[in-house]
Amino acid sequence: xxxxxxxxxxxxxxxxxxxxxxxxxTFDGTGKKLHxxxxxxxxxxxxxLDALLDGWRLFQASQAIPEQPGEEHRTSYLKHEFFFEKxxxxxx
Amino acid sequence: MPKLLTTExxxxxxxxxxxxxxxxxxxxxxxxxxxxxxxxxxxxxxSVNDFYKNIKATSSIPRIPAGxxxxxxxPKNSPLDKIFKNEVVEGAITSLVGSNTIVxxxxxxxxxxxxxxxxxxxxxMSQANHQDSTIDPRSTxxxxxxxxxxxxxxxxxxTRYHPGTHLxxxxxxxxxxxxxxxxxKSIVCKPGTIGIFHSGLWHGAGVNFSENIRYMFKxxxxxxxxxxxLWDPEKKYQPLPNRALYWTDETxxxxxxxxxxxxxxxxxxxxxxxxxxxxxxxxRLLTGHKKMDVDYWLTRIENELY
Numbered sequence: 001x002x003x004x005x006x007x008x009x010x011x012x013x014x015x016x017x018x019x020x021x022x023x024x025x026t027f028d029g030t031g032k033k034l035h036x037x038x039x040x041x042x043x044x045x046x047x048x049l050d051a052l053l054d055g056w057r058l059f060q061a062s063q064a065i066p067e068q069p070g071e072e073h074r075t076s077y078l079k080h081e082f083f084f085e086k087x088x089x090x091x092x
Numbered sequence: 093m094p095k096l097l098t099t100e101x102x103x104x105x106x107x108x109x110x111x112x113x114x115x116x117x118x119x120x121x122x123x124x125x126x127x128x129x130x131x132x133x134x135x136x137x138x139s140v141n142d143f144y145k146n147i148k149a150t151s152s153i154p155r156i157p158a159g160x161x162x163x164x165x166x167p168k169n170s171p172l173d174k175i176f177k178n179e180v181v182e183g184a185i186t187s188l189v190g191s192n193t194i195v196x197x198x199x200x201x202x203x204x205x206x207x208x209x210x211x212x213x214x215x216x217m218s219q220a221n222h223q224d225s226t227i228d229p230r231s232t233x234x235x236x237x238x239x240x241x242x243x244x245x246x247x248x249x250x251t252r253y254h255p256g257t258h259l260x261x262x263x264x265x266x267x268x269x270x271x272x273x274x275x276x277k278s279i280v281c282k283p284g285t286i287g288i289f290h291s292g293l294w295h296g297a298g299v300n301f302s303e304n305i306r307y308m309f310k311x312x313x314x315x316x317x318x319x320x321x322l323w324d325p326e327k328k329y330q331p332l333p334n335r336a337l338y339w340t341d342e343t344x345x346x347x348x349x350x351x352x353x354x355x356x357x358x359x360x361x362x363x364x365x366x367x368x369x370x371x372x373x374x375x376r377l378l379t380g381h382k383k384m385d386v387d388y389w390l391t392r393i394e395n396e397l398y
Contacts, residue, residue, distance in 0.1 A: 009269065014361040022358045025271035037218045037271050038252045038278065038298050073373075075260045075366045078270065078358075 001089045004029040008056055008085070010048050011078040015064060017048035023078055030088050048082050056084035094191075095183035097323045102187065103351040106374050109258030109290035111184065117175055117284035122241045125171035128152050129200065129307070131242075137305070139212070140204060147200065162193045162313060172309075175239060175286075184288055187323035188235050189315035196234060196312035203249060203297055203306040218249065219297035220268035224312070227263050231377055232315060234291035239309040242283050248306045249298025250279030251287070256356035258290035259370040267294055275357035320380040331384035334391075349386045365389070 011023035021043035026035040045051045052058065060083040067074070097105070105111050129151045137143045147153070152170045162185070166173040175181060185193055209216035224236065244250040254273050278298050279287065289295065291312065300306050321327050332349055352371050359367055369389050376382055385391045 011270065012360075019361070021274070022360065023270045023273045025269060034215075035271060036299070037220045037268070037296055038249075038276065039218070040272050041276065043272075043274065073366050073369050075363055075370060076262055077260075077267065079360055079363060 002092050003087050003089055004031075004092055006030060006086045006088060007083065008044065008051060010043075010045070010051060010082045010084065012048050012080040012082060015062070015080045017052065017058075017082070019080065020047055021045060030090065030092060051084055056086055058082060058084050093179060094186045095179045096325075097184055097187035099324065099329055099348060100351065101184075102323050102378060103348045103375070105188065105288075105290065106371055106378060107351050107354050108255040109293040110253060110255060111288045112281075113180055113184070113286045113288075115282040115284045116178060116180055116286045117239065117241075119283070121171050121174050122283045125175075125239075125241045125309075126307075128171055131305070131307070137204070137208070140202065140208075143202065144200075153198070153200065156195050156198060158196055160195050162195055165195050165198075181237070181286060184286075185235070185237070185313060188288065189313050189319065190317045190322050192316045193313045194316060196314050198309070198311040201297065201308040201310060203300040203308075205300045205302050205304060205306075207303065216299055218252070218299045220265060221252070221254070221270055221273070221294050221296045222265045222267060223257075223260075223262050223292055223294050225264065225291065227261060228292060229261055232319065233258075234312055234314045236289045236291055236293075237311045237313065238279075238287040238289065240279070240281050240283065240285045240287075241307055241309070242304070244279055244281050244285075244306060245302060246278070246280050247301040248304065249300045250281065250306070251295055251308060252276055252278045252298050253289065253293055253295040254356075254358065255293075256354075256359065256367065257294040258292035259367065259374060260292070260294075262294075273358045319378060321378070327380075329379055329381075331379070331381050332386075334385070334388065337387055352386050 006029055007027040009025040010021050012019035013022055024043050026044065028035060045054065062079060062081040101111060129147045152167050153172065154165070154167060156165050162176060166176065206216055238251065240250075254276055321329060332347055335349070352375055353368055355364060368387070372386050372390050375386070376384055
């Protein structure tokens with residue numbers, strides 16, 4: 001049996017897994033489902049914690065980086081990024 | 093006579109980064125535009141490249157050198173000339189980028205239906221989210237005018253966009269990792285609809301699951317003058333006085349300030365306050381009132397006594 005990785009990326013409203021999901025992306029290494037931009041208007045989970053409760057394993061979270069002096073009000077990318085994975089076994 | 097935008101429309105643009113004018117262009121002009129580009133059934137279009145090649149060879153859409161004044165850009169009485177002379181289109185452009193605006197570039201975006209991808213044995217994917225061009229830290233802004241000559245149904249995958257993202261400074265496709273963003277919208281419209289986007293608005297093309305070809309003609313326009321009260325040449329606009337914060341009176345009517353301070357579902361709990369600050373800074377530039385504020389966001393932190 002081979003193992004394949006599924007990756008779920010959640011962007012949360014604030015840097016705690018209890019926070020609501022505001023953006024999301026899914027990449028399915030099993031090849032069963034092709035996800036793409038704009039394919040869903042509803043988050044897969046209400047919060048990051050709900051993803052953990054469904055068996056997703058957190059493997060990376062964004063750091064808190066202080067704003068650059070003089071650029072404190074500049075806004076850019078979504079800040080609170082969490083990468084999760086699930087490993088699936090099967091004949092791929 | 094150009095029909096200038098209202099202050100409410102300008103506030104909407106400052107807040108969301110976009111404006112829409114449904115079914116603005118008349119049926120005859122839409123037909124002329126489609127005839128001009130050789131609109132056809134998907135069965136008669138062999139490949140995207142050939143389809144574009146034919147349009148470029150036969151249509152009246154000119155090659156416009158970057159920096160050409162809009163007034164000199166399109167052949168007289170061509171469909172595009174008529175569209176840009178529409179009083180609402182001309183008024184909106186004048187209000188946002190002035191009456192002497194110049195063309196950055198134009199392009200006819202074509203999104204082919206599933207049938208084409210099946211025939212070509214290609215994977216049909218949506219376009220990733222992006223901010224056009226490159227990192228743009230200016231206070232000056234450009235606009236992008238979108239013209240939809242045909243109806244765009246939900247299944248045709250009309251342009252996806254994210255209201256309120258226009259003041260976030262990012263590097264083009266670096267936002268492609270956000271597959272879905274809460275509050276995302278896709279254009280669904282009748283023929284002849286015009287959209288005007290702030291050049292910073294995050295967007296991308298959807299997948300066309302219909303049986304028909306989808307068209308979107310885009311022109312990016314740059315100002316040649318300060319974008320201050322261009323919609324209000326008599327300079328009548330006056331900022332509203334401060335109002336109570338948090339312990340508020342909800343019975344009051346909606347004002348310009350409510351439009352400017354509108355929250356968006358994708359904004360973080362912390363950064364949404366910076367988004368509001370940036371809208372106030374943007375409104376200061378648009379109105380020329382350098383000290384105006386909404387809900388004390390800037391006054392509070394400008395009260396520096398040391």
